[in-house]
Amino acid sequence: MKISREDVVRVAELAYLDLSETELETYRAQIDEILEYIGKLNELDTANVEPMAQVLTDDQTADATLREDIVVPCGIAAEVLKQAPDPEPPFFRVPKVIER
Amino acid sequence: MTMTWTIDGVREGLAAKKISARELTGDFYKRIETRNAELNAYLALSPQRAYAQADKMDALVAAGKPLPPLAGVPVAIKDVLSTRGITTTCGSKILEHYVPPYDATAVKRLEEAGAVILGKTNCDEFAMGSSNENSAYGPVKNPHAMDRVPGGSSGGSAAAVAAGLAVASLGTDTGGSIRQPGALCGIPAMMGSYGRVSRYGLIAFASSLDRIGPFANNVKDVAAILQTIAGRDANDSTSTTAPVPTYADEISKPVKGMRIGIPRDYFAEGLDSGVRDKIEKGIELLKKLGCEPVDIRMPHTDYAIATYYIIATAEASSNLARYDGVRYGLRVDDPTLLGMYRKTRGAGFGPEVKRRIVLGTYVLSAGYYDAYYLKGQKVRALIAQDFRDAFTKVDAIVTPTSPVPAFKLGERTSDPLQMYLADIYTVTGSLAGVPGISLPCGRSCGKLPVGLQLFGPAFGEPRILQLAHAFEQAGGASI
Numbered sequence: 001m002k003i004s005r006e007d008v009v010r011v012a013e014l015a016y017l018d019l020s021e022t023e024l025e026t027y028r029a030q031i032d033e034i035l036e037y038i039g040k041l042n043e044l045d046t047a048n049v050e051p052m053a054q055v056l057t058d059d060q061t062a063d064a065t066l067r068e069d070i071v072v073p074c075g076i077a078a079e080v081l082k083q084a085p086d087p088e089p090p091f092f093r094v095p096k097v098i099e100r
Numbered sequence: 101m102t103m104t105w106t107i108d109g110v111r112e113g114l115a116a117k118k119i120s121a122r123e124l125t126g127d128f129y130k131r132i133e134t135r136n137a138e139l140n141a142y143l144a145l146s147p148q149r150a151y152a153q154a155d156k157m158d159a160l161v162a163a164g165k166p167l168p169p170l171a172g173v174p175v176a177i178k179d180v181l182s183t184r185g186i187t188t189t190c191g192s193k194i195l196e197h198y199v200p201p202y203d204a205t206a207v208k209r210l211e212e213a214g215a216v217i218l219g220k221t222n223c224d225e226f227a228m229g230s231s232n233e234n235s236a237y238g239p240v241k242n243p244h245a246m247d248r249v250p251g252g253s254s255g256g257s258a259a260a261v262a263a264g265l266a267v268a269s270l271g272t273d274t275g276g277s278i279r280q281p282g283a284l285c286g287i288p289a290m291m292g293s294y295g296r297v298s299r300y301g302l303i304a305f306a307s308s309l310d311r312i313g314p315f316a317n318n319v320k321d322v323a324a325i326l327q328t329i330a331g332r333d334a335n336d337s338t339s340t341t342a343p344v345p346t347y348a349d350e351i352s353k354p355v356k357g358m359r360i361g362i363p364r365d366y367f368a369e370g371l372d373s374g375v376r377d378k379i380e381k382g383i384e385l386l387k388k389l390g391c392e393p394v395d396i397r398m399p400h401t402d403y404a405i406a407t408y409y410i411i412a413t414a415e416a417s418s419n420l421a422r423y424d425g426v427r428y429g430l431r432v433d434d435p436t437l438l439g440m441y442r443k444t445r446g447a448g449f450g451p452e453v454k455r456r457i458v459l460g461t462y463v464l465s466a467g468y469y470d471a472y473y474l475k476g477q478k479v480r481a482l483i484a485q486d487f488r489d490a491f492t493k494v495d496a497i498v499t500p501t502s503p504v505p506a507f508k509l510g511e512r513t514s515d516p517l518q519m520y521l522a523d524i525y526t527v528t529g530s531l532a533g534v535p536g537i538s539l540p541c542g543r544s545c546g547k548l549p550v551g552l553q554l555f556g557p558a559f560g561e562p563r564i565l566q567l568a569h570a571f572e573q574a575g576g577a578s579i
Contacts, residue, residue: 003462007462008458010465011458011461011462011465012458012461014461014465015417015421015445015457015458015461016421016424016438016441016442016445017442017445017446017449017454017457017458018442018443018445018446018447019446019454019458020446023451023454027454027455027458030455030516030517031455031458031459031462033517034409034459034516034517034520035459035462035472037405037406037517038406038409038410038472040402040403040406041403041406041407041475041476041479042475043403044400044403044479044482046475046478046479046482049478049479049481049482050478050481051474051477051478051480051481052477052478052480052481052484053308053477054294054308054338055294055295055308055484055532055533055558056294056295056338056340056533060295060340060341060342067337074202076201076202079201080201080427083198083199083201083427083428083429084426084427084428085425085426085428085429085430085431086431092426092427094426094437094440095433095434095435095436095437095439095440096435096437097437
């Protein structure tokens with residue numbers, strides 16, 4: 001077994017994801033099977049391989065990492081706030097996080 | 101039988117005043133009204149915006165002014181692309197009522213080129229799936245066989261074009277989500293190189309893999325849509341500054357003498373015999389056109405699915421952290437902030453999304469990062485190297501798009517791993533960042549469409565469009 005019930009509980013906690021008892025067991029079994037399959041990557045010796053985080057080379061994204069940090073107003077703050085479940089313009093309201 | 105419109109057809113119709121853009125738009129909404137209840141291809145329609153755009157085009161016609169390249173062309177947009185003022189759900193309950201305050205760059209460019217946006221198309225939740233059965237709003241049906249899936253995740257965009265409910269559409273492809281539904285619905289479908297099209301406004305699934313691309317009824321139209329949406333955008337730092345060639349000038353160039361790689365690793369076990377038969381006939385057709393087939397090896401193909409499902413889920417777990425009930429979408433109340441996060445996400449996400457968040461969080465978590473995520477990134481480099489090596493010997497690579505034709509609704513939903521394994525021919529190119537196109541290549545057992553896939557080197561779009569166009573003109577679709 002690659003992944004235990006405790007692992008799934010821990011990971012769900014990291015991801016802030018409520019899972020029911022049934023979901024916990026279903027996902028554990030399915031992910032176990034997937035990880036078992038993923039294990040085939042260990043057939044490959046990758047000791048001298050550089051990890052690839054993205055496919056573009058530096059010359060293809062001339063300004064990917066360095067650009068001027070300029071504030072550009074987009075004028076949609078009111079519209080953005082309208083999408084919030086509990087807006088208090090100009091803020092988003094959330095349940096209390098700090099006890100006085 | 102409804103008439104099949106093309107971009108050229110719309111242009112000629114408008115210029116000759118045989119039809120107005122408003123009439124054409126109305127005609128497409130009538131088609132949608134007739135067919136969409138059974139197909140479930142559209143999730144939202146945007147008639148107000150569509151007719152306003154159509155009227156703008158009609159005014160240009162009336163004034164005798166030049167028409168932009170896509171004037172009056174009715175298009176559909178996958179529901180993971182932001183559209184100002186039009187509900188954008190990503191096929192998820194967590195964004196059921198979300199109305200974006202801005203347009204994705206690709207959408208904006210289509211509209212600036214004169215296209216008429218009819219509405220938003222159904223898809224697997226957050227583009228995670230290969231059958232469209234993971235949509236929170238019900239599956240899309242395949243227009244060629246109503247008891248079968250259209251493919252996914254861009255199932256609605258593929259079905260809409262295949263059923264004549266749009267002239268073209270935009271989809272997104274992370275591991276095959278444009279090419280595979282294109283294959284299963286029998287229409288050309290393309291993803292350009294990673295970086296070719298701006299992802300600004302595309303609601304992210306896996307940022308190092310996500311790409312936007314077109315579906316249409318022919319290769320020329322696919323090229324025209326790609327032309328419109330391609331090119332540098334200051335709002336996406338991964339959109340490349342490499343110049344965009346004029347595809348229309350390229351596609352009719354001769355293909356004689358082109359070397360096409362046939363990777364034997366793609367014709368191994370698991371390939372349906374009806375699909376194999378058609379792909380072999382497709383390769384014969386390319387030979388007749390003067391292409392030279394070359395046997396090539398892509399030795400890491402067998403590791404692509406494992407690599408893809410590490411990288412894609414890891415990136416997804418990070419990207420989907422933003423759905424927390426604070427700024428947009430669903431909120432499920434709880435007295436504590438963390439409780440609110442947990443309940444909102446538990447209630448708002450569907451099963452496939454939750455499964456991928458758990459898997460993606462796991463492969464990134466302390467103690468497992470090196471064994472899974474880092475290992476995946478290293479094997480990704482090997483897969484990309486397979487492609488670079490192949491393109492020193494050949495101009496393009498020919499493979500099946502999907503190992504099977506459209507399967508029955510419900511047939512594969514209970515076994516996620518089996519569903520993932522069917523992505524084998526598409527995920528390789530996704531990981532390598534190269535462009536790919538799926539073309540109709542006859543029908544398996546005379547009924548279900550088969551897709552032939554062409555890969556080109558990074559930014560080699562002209563070459564595969566050329567081959568695709570020649571293949572289509574030679575009758576590849578009815579092979």
